[in-house]
Amino acid sequence: MRFVVRERGAFAYTGARPLDPALPSVLFVHGAGNDHSVWALQSRYFAHHGHNVIAIDLPGHGRSAGPPQASVEAIAAWLADAMATIGIARYAVVGHSLGALSALALAALQPTRVERLALLGPAAPMTVSDALLDAAAHDQPRAAALITGWSHSTPRQLGGNPVPGVWMMGQARRLLERTAPGVLHIDLRACHRYDDAAAAAAGVGCPVLFMLGERDVMAPPRQVAALQAALPNARTIVLPGAGHAMMAEEPDAVLDALRDFLR
Amino acid sequence: MTTPKTHRFDTLALHAGAAPDPTTGARATPIYQTASYVFPDTDHAAALFNMERAGHVYSRISNPTCAVLEERIAALEDGVGAIATASGQAALHLAIVTLMGAGGHIVASRALYGGSHNLLDYTLPRFGITTTFVDPRNLDAWRAAIRPETRLLFGETLGNPGLDVLDIPRVATLAHENGLPLLVDSTFTTPWLIQPFAHGADLIVHSATKFLSGHGVVIGGLLVDGGRFDWDADGVRERFPTLTEPYRGFHDMVFAEESTTAAFLLRARREGVRDFGACMAPFTAFQVLQGMETLPIRMARHVENTRALVAFLADHPMVESVGYPELPGHPDHALAARLLPRGCGAVFTFNLRGTREHGRRFIESLRLFSHLANVGDAKSLVIHPASTTHFRMSADDLREAGIGEGTIRLSVGLEDAGDLVDDLGRALHAAGKA
Numbered sequence: 001m002r003f004v005v006r007e008r009g010a011f012a013y014t015g016a017r018p019l020d021p022a023l024p025s026v027l028f029v030h031g032a033g034n035d036h037s038v039w040a041l042q043s044r045y046f047a048h049h050g051h052n053v054i055a056i057d058l059p060g061h062g063r064s065a066g067p068p069q070a071s072v073e074a075i076a077a078w079l080a081d082a083m084a085t086i087g088i089a090r091y092a093v094v095g096h097s098l099g100a101l102s103a104l105a106l107a108a109l110q111p112t113r114v115e116r117l118a119l120l121g122p123a124a125p126m127t128v129s130d131a132l133l134d135a136a137a138h139d140q141p142r143a144a145a146l147i148t149g150w151s152h153s154t155p156r157q158l159g160g161n162p163v164p165g166v167w168m169m170g171q172a173r174r175l176l177e178r179t180a181p182g183v184l185h186i187d188l189r190a191c192h193r194y195d196d197a198a199a200a201a202a203g204v205g206c207p208v209l210f211m212l213g214e215r216d217v218m219a220p221p222r223q224v225a226a227l228q229a230a231l232p233n234a235r236t237i238v239l240p241g242a243g244h245a246m247m248a249e250e251p252d253a254v255l256d257a258l259r260d261f262l263r
Numbered sequence: 264m265t266t267p268k269t270h271r272f273d274t275l276a277l278h279a280g281a282a283p284d285p286t287t288g289a290r291a292t293p294i295y296q297t298a299s300y301v302f303p304d305t306d307h308a309a310a311l312f313n314m315e316r317a318g319h320v321y322s323r324i325s326n327p328t329c330a331v332l333e334e335r336i337a338a339l340e341d342g343v344g345a346i347a348t349a350s351g352q353a354a355l356h357l358a359i360v361t362l363m364g365a366g367g368h369i370v371a372s373r374a375l376y377g378g379s380h381n382l383l384d385y386t387l388p389r390f391g392i393t394t395t396f397v398d399p400r401n402l403d404a405w406r407a408a409i410r411p412e413t414r415l416l417f418g419e420t421l422g423n424p425g426l427d428v429l430d431i432p433r434v435a436t437l438a439h440e441n442g443l444p445l446l447v448d449s450t451f452t453t454p455w456l457i458q459p460f461a462h463g464a465d466l467i468v469h470s471a472t473k474f475l476s477g478h479g480v481v482i483g484g485l486l487v488d489g490g491r492f493d494w495d496a497d498g499v500r501e502r503f504p505t506l507t508e509p510y511r512g513f514h515d516m517v518f519a520e521e522s523t524t525a526a527f528l529l530r531a532r533r534e535g536v537r538d539f540g541a542c543m544a545p546f547t548a549f550q551v552l553q554g555m556e557t558l559p560i561r562m563a564r565h566v567e568n569t570r571a572l573v574a575f576l577a578d579h580p581m582v583e584s585v586g587y588p589e590l591p592g593h594p595d596h597a598l599a600a601r602l603l604p605r606g607c608g609a610v611f612t613f614n615l616r617g618t619r620e621h622g623r624r625f626i627e628s629l630r631l632f633s634h635l636a637n638v639g640d641a642k643s644l645v646i647h648p649a650s651t652t653h654f655r656m657s658a659d660d661l662r663e664a665g666i667g668e669g670t671i672r673l674s675v676g677l678e679d680a681g682d683l684v685d686d687l688g689r690a691l692h693a694a695g696k697a
Contacts, residue, residue, distance in 0.1 A: 016515045037523040044521070045315035048514075062523060063495070131265040142267070149268030157270060159280040159334040162317035164325035165532065166344035166525060167279070167337035169269065174343050174490035174524045251317050 001054075002063070005082045011063035012036065012086070013055040015047020025052040025088045026262060029079065029106075031097030031121070032187035033147070033179040035062030038096065041163075041251040042258060051262070054091070056082060058099075060183045068186045072098070072194040076105035083113070092116035092262050096247065097219060098191050101126060104227075105196070108203030118209040118261055120254070121244050123219035124197035124227040128188045136185035143184055144176035153215040153243035161248070168248050201230035208234035209261045211254065213242035235261070272339065272455070273559045280334025281552075294549045295327040313514065314521075314533070324537050328545035332552050336475070336485045339454040339558075340467055343490030344528045346536060347483065347548055351450060351470025352378055353541035354484030358446055358466055360539070361505060361531040363414040365391025370408040370415075372399035372429065373663060374422025377652040379448065383417075385655075398663075399427045400594065405434060409441050414502060416443055420459060421451040421603075424612045424648050424672045425665030426588050428595035428602060435463025442499040444492045450474070450639070451608045455562040460489040462602065466527065471547075473639025474609070476554035477561050481547045486531060490524035505530055512538075561641070564677050566606030571680040572673065572687065576613050581621075581691045583614040583669070609675040610638045612648070614667055621694045622647055622669050628693035631678060631686040643676035643683055 001014045013036040019025070026046050028039045036043070036055035047053040059078060060068030069075040079102060083091060090113050095103030100122035107114040135143035148169055149157070161168045176184065208231050212221045221238065228236060237257045242250045270278070281292045300319045302308035310316040319325050333345040348354040359369065371383055373396035383394040397404035399418050409416075416438045418429040429447060438445040444465035449457065453474045459467055469475055471483035494500065500507040500519070506526045509515035513533050518526040536542055554561075573587045584592075588599035588607040599607050615622050626634050632645040636652055646652060648666050661667075675683065 013520055016509060016517055016520070035523055037521070040522060041315055041317060044313070045310060048313055048315060129265070135265075145267035145269065146265060155282060157268070158275075158278045158282065159331075159338060160282045161280075161330075161334060164317070164319060164327075164330040165333035165337075165346055165528065167334045167342065170337055170341060171343040171490060171524050177491075178493075178523065255316065 008065040011057045019052045023052050025091040027093045028055040029095040029099030031099045033176045033184040042255045068183045072101045075102040079106050094118040096120040104200050108200040120211040121219045123223035126191040128192040144173045148173040151244040156249050198230050210236040212238045213246045216244045218244035275338045276558050279338035280331040292331045323542045326545045329548040332548040340487045342487040343525045345487040347543035349541040350482045351484035354468040354486040357535045367392045367414045368412045369394040372418035374427040376423045417446045419448040428598045431462040465492040471551045476551040479640035481550045483547045488528040495519040565609035568680045569609045569675040575684045583616045585613040587611045612672045615669040621697045624697040625690045625694035628690035638674035641677045644674040
């Protein structure tokens, strides 16, 4: 679905279905240097099981025109505008990594609109190493390789993709490499600088789900403890053995958890 | 400096796509010899059919043993995924029909395997897909042959049988300037000698029958997607409606929206393999996997033996010429040094002095080399292209493809190089008496 936000073209995957005002809606928000396709299996399931799906491309990513938003708060504000443009008043938000932080900020910004909040692979603070920030600024293919290596659990680095015939490491890296020059660095800097998670959590009134990868080294489960404490009523699911790229590594487990949470 | 946490080629050749079997602990990849797969419940079944959940439905479309092989070749080629097919020809056909229908046009190198030439020149025109063949070394010819209806450029990493080295970087650049993908057949090279995606190619086909398996006991093919070509770019998307427009055959799926990096692969599996049905058998995939485990050490030995035979033949009085790109006289010598630093494979041709009778006597006097129509076996092979693999071509076409009446093609195996030299020497001596 193509639409216009702030006079720039934007895109959201809807499972090739028109939006139906009578159905509940789910907004999927991808992470740094990615696009809507990281949600391929999960978003398609909901689109074909009684939900409107808006798996959005953030500005400067995928099919949405730039410029990329430079902070988590700015991404959240853009998402609020996008949902207003699309004309959906109330919705659930599912975010991964940078998208999880943006979803959190959006839930705080629009507490009457966001009905449920699923945070996959969040961390607060989401510290990004100088080495990775530097690579993202000066050598994007290397940054893509670093992120891909760190985002997958050790066994999955040798494959065994539940999706037949797809080499998970190659696909993850190629998607990152496609990001327009500079965008990945802006995304990672937004992660690194975001320090408002506790305040945002205080503004969240809807049910919250944390989904964490047991072997996530990009956003280690221990890095989310403070945020969990700030959202004491949230449910937490730890995916055994999974790394940061949990939607690809454990697509069914992620889907099952979301299905239980969003029903 | 922080280094990426990834595995290197030789490790991937042994492990990519595979893990000990979770049910039995079997270390080798099991042969999942099954047509179909039990669904846990009806919702799960529907979700599998509609690509909402990952898994297998029916072995024509995917199979766990084949999937290991598909991941392995994708890992070794540094692509995003692959499809295992019934043969190399099936892989080439699948690539073409995924991208175009009647009215589509291909620009291809004229230095192709005879089977590929048959498909493009004689068979596909019957279905409305035509091909213009060009001298692979002539970039202007490639450029001049591109038309508004062109959908694909195609060549072999090492042309058959003259070992024309495809200048992948330049042909890929030309293709991309025209909004077109470049498909290469890397059967002769395997990813150990060259990774075509790193040089700009977009799609790769292999005959897995050859060096990848190495044992000459199976027929199989692989189609690999590099994941870089942007099918949905402005000025490009209109050319590839199979990937960028809703497909009625799969709930109006727009493949380029469904997968940013693997749209081609998705369509090829969800339409091409589903409907044309040229899938690989799981037992074949198992056997190819056994071969690929040792690909790095086999290819090193293939190249080492080939260099020894090339050196021997180049100095032999019965030999008029040897066509191997590592020789200074080969037209692609400099290009080969750049693109193929590990070697130019283990298939090459040489021209025997004398008549057709000298050639006959030579081939029939060989003892270790087997006279047959294949390459890439662990055992050394020999053939006379003019009377076998390329016999359908006219004399002019043969000449243009660099094949003469005295041209002999060798596929050098893994035997002791000294024994192979002895065999060639004996046969050349016998030929000299003809």
